[in-house]
Amino acid sequence: MKLNEIRDNEGSTKNRMRVGRGIGSGKGKTGGRGVKGQKSRTGVAIKGFEGGQMPLHRRLPKRGFNKPNAIELNEVNVGRIQQAIEAGKLDKAAAVTVESLVAAGVVSKPRDGVKILGVGELKTKLSFQVHGASKSAVEAIEKAGGSVTLLGAVAQA
Known part of the structure; x- marks a missing residue:
């Protein structure tokens, strides 16, 4: 086997989905984002948002404590x-x-x-x-x- 003969296994990689490239592609026009609204726009990430329900990371109790006067050796x-x-x-x-x-x-x-x-x-x-x-x-x-x-x-x- 030579370095120029090394290939990935068949089917191990997929091509990237090219969205917004025409109606015939199946991911054209709105590019799989649905219609209108905040999540259809670019540059929006609503991480941890649960539709107004208190998010999980705020429902769980805080844990741990850092001593402000801890000795660092x-x-x-x-x-x-x-x-x-x-x-x-x-x-x-x-x-x-x-x-x-x-x-x-x-x-x-x-x-x-x-x-x-x-x-x-x-x-x-x-x-x-x-x-x-x-x-x-x-x-x-x-x-x-x-x-x-x-x-x-x-x-x-």
Whole structure:
């Protein structure tokens, strides 16, 4: 089979209906839109209109809530921190903080802090001063001989 021999399966595509092309086409004159009225005109979309009945999207209750003061944390995996150390961007001796991660280019902006997640492997002994850490991340850090200090009110999750 060659690229110029590739075709769609027979009957898988249909030609576009050409409306308004004369009475003999079966879709001429009004073009299948009926006669007069708002919906026969061009550029009209009455989405969600149910003939005056309260539309479904207004009958259903609102759901969900966005906390206006929600804490927005950067999420960083321990494997990503190990990559930064191997690349020489993070200092092994200094504590890993939000500022050091921003300076190393691991996270783009500080936001409200950093949460460490446990994906990947950490081989270096490090001390972390972060706003949150998952259980698996704490295990990985302590296994490598490091320590985790949680800042602020965000508890371990």
